[in-house]
Amino acid sequence: MRAPRRQRTLERAVEMSGIGFFTNADVTISFHPQAEGMGISFQRTDLKSTGPVQARIENVIRKERRTAISQGGVTVELIEHVMAALAGLQIDNCLVRLNAPEPPGCDGSSLDFVQCLLDGGIVEQNAYRDLIVVTQPQAIVTENDSVALSASPISRHGLVITYELDYGPRSPIKPQSFSLEVTPETFITLVAFARTFVAEEEVKYLQSQGYGQRVTEKDLLIFGPDGPIGNALRTRDECVRHKILDCIGDFALIGCDLHGHFRAFRTGHHHNHQIIERIKQTHEIIRAPEYVCFQPHFPLKDLPQEMALQS
Template sequence: MDKQRTLASSASLKGTALHTGENVTLTVRPAPVGHGFKFKRIDLPDEPVVDAKVESVKTVERATTLVEGSVKIHTVEHVISALAGLGVDNALIEMDANEPPIGDGSAAAYVALIKEAGIVEQDAPRSYFTPREPISVQVGDSILTILPDTKFRVSCTQVGPEGRFTQYLSAEITPDFYETEIAPARTFVFYEDVKPLMDKGLIRGGSLENAIVARGDSVLSKEPLRFPDEFVRHKILDIVGDLALSGRRLRGHIVAVKPGHGPNTELARALVKRHSDYVAMAPTPIAAEGGVLDVNEIMRTLPHRYPFLMVDRIIELVEDTRAVGVKAVTINEPYFQGHFPGHPVMPGVLQVEAMAQVASVVMMRRTENIGKIGYFMSADSVKFRKPVFPGDTLFIHCEMLSAKKRLGKAACRCEVNGEVVSEGELLFGLVDK
């Protein structure tokens, strides 16, 4: 099972902020499971914390800015990009100013900072968003689309004014690829945009030491280009950081034409909305070939019936490897009469049963297993983290770890509102009816 990751220790970085020009010290710290990325302003009274979520994005001119009340965090995309790009899920980012240091204009300094702190696995599974159909946004002449995929890929086209510096790159974004091929790419600006930005009070800390200036068909920089297509690589760096504001890791193929912080964050908003639509169980096709099974299809697959059928719908089914099921928990469940009067709580053993039923659906979809029945054999590493109450919607995730002729082993978890409430590894056997 793919586990969440955080930092092994804390590490600090000092430097100058790009837009405000202030000196700032930034410290990355470990954070607990489910924490995500948060910024803490230790220079302000009460040291307020701002969630790195797209809901907090207020301005996106030349950078992504988070605002919560009167607290602002400018230019968050590079540090978040480095964390997400290296596979970190949870981190607290402390600053004594309102903008992270710009470094050399790339994410290389943050990659070095994260590697100094170290990365460790945590005792909880990662939560992924895997769209089932394309999601697209258009802002001006920028178009970004996410296509269903089993990996995280980006195909990006960067186009400058009058078609200058048109560049294209397509790649799977893994931690190793990000560190060597994306993180070193520096931010850039076109010469004709410099004065307007300065007139707006931006790029006060900008220089040729932390940005590339494109003038005509030439570039001005303290060092040669690090890549022939450095501009498009930096655009991908920004995409990774801005989409991390959706709050979930993504399995999908992003196709981006002329991206920018505005279009990027609009796509992040679209991801959040689409996930909410899935959670709300918006009407979807129920055909098996679409990867979605309704309750009738489930009952044709499993022998369970009322009151012991613990799955209402399968909303994701990827061949015979993984599935996501849904169970709407209502007060009408018969077990609530005795568990417990006046304080109804779904029994943990029934959550485990729900996991086993989703795992059985995965196995029973195999042609050679049609007509068989699965018997629960053991449950290992079972943990119950939060109670489940009437009115909750249980999302049951199952990923097959091994599948032999007569035995199947699966890593499973139940989530409510995106938080893990129970989990375990299940072993079951298949026999003829």
């Protein structure tokens, strides 16, 4: 079986700047090394004497179309693309400091965060990373099956996410699916660049409410009836790749490594949070070095054909 891996953090602090998509704020965000076992936390430097907000599922608060956390009266929103970059690179311990309620939106993907974090260097720490292995299948299904998310045991160790996106025949976003075994290499090359997408009407509505005033069609994918407005897709299936990026960021809120096969159909952040919460409630955390001798007790079988990586 796969050997347990050691926790990782940054070698040195790094910083970058940009514009907050929702709040229109000029944001400077910095990433700092943290001791083993500390996990990921966000600290608002624009608020006086506030402690860090732990990026854990217990601290998630419900917001539409984004992931937000709150602790001790301090809230940080739209953390998912930063979380995806950290989780995708297997950076387990990091203090994220920012001078606004949200990180910079960048190009709507995790690419700039990945670049910044790689510039900081990644170092292994002494302690091993804890793990949850999905042994009991879980499912979140909404009425009339319009949205579904399941987690099931996997025949080998690792995290596999399969996403199917189908918004119907009238949507300018064509049906697409993608499957990924998440490793730093697959994350960097196959999903980190995938940008968030939004419908033209939704942008108009948000801007009428004062949000996203500085966002243009060059900053992220805004879909009109004929496809992205004033922008080109980086891959034909960029949208579904972005949904997997969001899953990676949201699943990291469990606070340890997670092994299992997740299958998603048209889901969003709220469903991701629900399944992670349920897995955390129903599964034990395997603390290294215990899991050096852990053997999965579900039937071993090969991955189905659909799981082959797509490029």
